[in-house]
Amino acid sequence: MSVVPEQPDQSDPSLRLLWRHRTASPEEPRTKRGPKQKVSVDEVVDAAIDLADAEGLAAVTMRAIAQRFGLGTMTLYSYVPNRDALLVLMADQATGRTVLPDLPENPRKRLELVARLQYDELRAHPWLLEVQDVRPWLGPNMSDRYEWQLRAVDGLGLSDLEMDQTVAVLMGFAGNIARSELMKRRAEKVTGMTEAEWWAANYDTLSEVMAGSHYPLANRVGTAAGEAYQAATDPARELDYGLARIIDGVLAHVAERSPD
Amino acid sequence: MSVVPEQPDQSDPSLRLLWRHRTASPEEPRTKRGPKQKVSVDEVVDAAIDLADAEGLAAVTMRAIAQRFGLGTMTLYSYVPNRDALLVLMADQATGRTVLPDLPENPRKRLELVARLQYDELRAHPWLLEVQDVRPWLGPNMSDRYEWQLRAVDGLGLSDLEMDQTVAVLMGFAGNIARSELMKRRAEKVTGMTEAEWWAANYDTLSEVMAGSHYPLANRVGTAAGEAYQAATDPARELDYGLARIIDGVLAHVAERSPD
DNA sequence: GACATCTTCGTACAGCGTACGAATTTGAAG
DNA sequence: CTTCAAATTCGTACGCTGTACGAAGATGTC
Known part of the structure; x- marks a missing residue:
């Protein structure tokens, strides 16, 4: 009990791999035996x-x-080391491809930018949505991104915890819109029909099968949605609407606390 | 061109399976040859x-x-018919296990209930988050749920489209909190450490590897989060905070439109 | 009794991640 | 130059998945 037991290095091996470009390389060009990669x-x-x-x-x-x-x-x-590690590397590297623009002065525009940048990125790389489930990746590009996002919500009057949570809400919301869009595209690929075609093809079955149930509101809302954009959903408008409400809520929160 | 071509029934076969209990059973007890299931x-x-x-x-x-x-x-x-169909059936059937409580009078409480019910359900059946990616399931229990959710946002002064979008925002937000909680649990299972233990085990590596980068805000916020709840995130507080902001935003939106 | 229909299920296949170990290539040491 | 250790390459194999196919068996109807 007097000797410190061997610590079998509990640290995550893929961390060094993630940060391979930024490590100060203490003794980088070590032994380099064996064939070159x-x-x-x-x-x-x-x-x-x-x-x-x-x-x-x-x-x-x-x-x-x-x-x-x-x-x-x-x-x-x-x-x-394995496929999951590769996915994490992919996520960070893809994140690095997006250049982070300067943040606008206007707080509302800052928050909007955070969400829309995320949304655009997820549209370019929809698979990021699936990778997110693998592991919380703490790579260099993701860290840069997080710092940038925090700058966007800094100085608004939020507490440190609220800053983090606000970023999380915006990111999550952008992800949800991107996800519903991805699902829509996938469904069209699998069924080989557009959304409108699917509803047309299944209209008879649906009304037969739902004959015994009553959905007055769902019917009214569904009809409205169908007329508005020939589909059950429209990601672009969902993004506009939800983003406006969330930002309203956040800004109202800080305004209430420090009423000038 | 004079004869209507054979329509090869484009309708989704799993629809009838989903609604098997509510179909009015036109001629249910048909031929029943062969062994019973x-x-x-x-x-x-x-x-x-x-x-x-x-x-x-x-x-x-x-x-x-x-x-x-x-x-x-x-x-x-x-x-x-196949595994994906089974997953959809599971999702609808699990949804049916949750009883839908009466909606409160208070609009804020109504919206909160919609989100929290979803969150509780996802905590009970975390796999629903993964099934969501398979297909937009239009089963009886999901339809009941949607109608109930629309009732919660009805009469607030929202347009039909906004009602749908508001429900979507609340559901998506609840899902995100549940997802981050699920990922946290998974990470603990995979690494065999609590979140705090992971940070402790990787502290040295992290500070070595991040030595060349500067994250003043992330460090400040991370420290605050760590002190507040000994972990990078706390789902319960994220839920409270985000939900309050979103509901604020929605209610402000309708209040602004019809100022009594 | 014959037959059509439905259920059961063994076998097989393609595809996946990856453990293992052999073969090969290379730089450093003697 | 020889020798050796370390690194890279990669063929084979294993266990796992969903499911296509077709045979075998059970059952109700004619």
Whole structure:
């Protein structure tokens, strides 16, 4: 009991991989025996990102990526510990592709920008929505992003905790709109019909099957939505509406606290 | 061109399965040749729900469910067309387990109830978050739920479209909180550490690797969060805060339009 | 009794992540 | 230059998944 037991390094191995470009490289060019790697980790991750953009996250298989470089499948495991780690690397690297614009003066516009930037990014890389479920990724680009987001809500009169929560609400909301849009696109691909076509094709079945139930409000609202944009939902308007309400709520909150 | 071509029934086959209990049964007890089914669709779906509750959605495999009933794996396919259809049935059936309480008079409390009911349900059945990605399910219990949600936002002064969007915002927000909670639990299971332990174990690595980057706000906010609840996030407070802001925004919106 | 219909389910296949270990290539040490 | 250790490459194999196919068995109707 007098000797400190061996600590088997509980630290997450993929952290160093995530930050590989920014580490101050204490003794970087160490022993370099063995053959040189034919490609770089960045190239692997970039290829995976492109694949996910083009064909969805399900198409990002170790075999498929390896084939892109003419490598054996198992060779990838000398670049990346496993698939989940690759997904995290993809997420951070994709995040790094978005340049962060200067923040406007106007508080409302600042909050809007945070949400819309996230939304645009998720439209460009919808698979980020699925990767989010894998792990809370704490990479360099994600950290930059978070700091930028906090700057957007700084100085409004929110507490530190409220700043974090406000960012979370905005990000989550943007993600939800992007997700519903993704689901819509997927449904169209799977069924081979547009949303309007699906409703037309299933109208008879639906009215037969729902004959015994009464949905006065749902019918009224559904009809209104259908007439407004020939579909059950319209992401762009949902974004405008929800974002306005959320920002209203946040700004009202700080205004109430410090009424000039 | 004079004969109407055969319509190959574009309608979704799982719709009738979803509504199997409410169909007015036009000629229900038709030909009933062949052996009787040993279990019912409801039993299969219930078993799948219990399995998902206990061990997560990944544990819901066709083989595992079949084994629960002592059936051959392929036998399940005479109950349910495929796994995705089963997931949709699970979602609707689980939704049906939640009883919908009467709506309060107070508008704020009504909106809060909509969000909190959703949140509680997602805590009870976290796998619903993953099923949501499979398909927009239009089952009887989900339809009941939607009608109830619309009643909660009816009479506030919102347009039909805004009613739908408001419900969507509340549902999405509740889902996000539930999701972050789920991810936190998963991370703890995977790493075998609590969140606080993870930060402790990775503190050295993190500060080494982030040495070259500056995150003044993130550090300040992170420290505040850590002190407040010994973790990076606290779902219960996020729920309270975000919900209050969103409801503020919605109520302000309708108040502004019809100022009594 | 014959037949059509429905249920049951064993086998098989393609695809996945990845554990394992052998073969190969390279830089450093003697 | 030789020797050796370390690093990379990658073929094979395993267990897991959903499910297509077709045979076998059970049951109600004619």
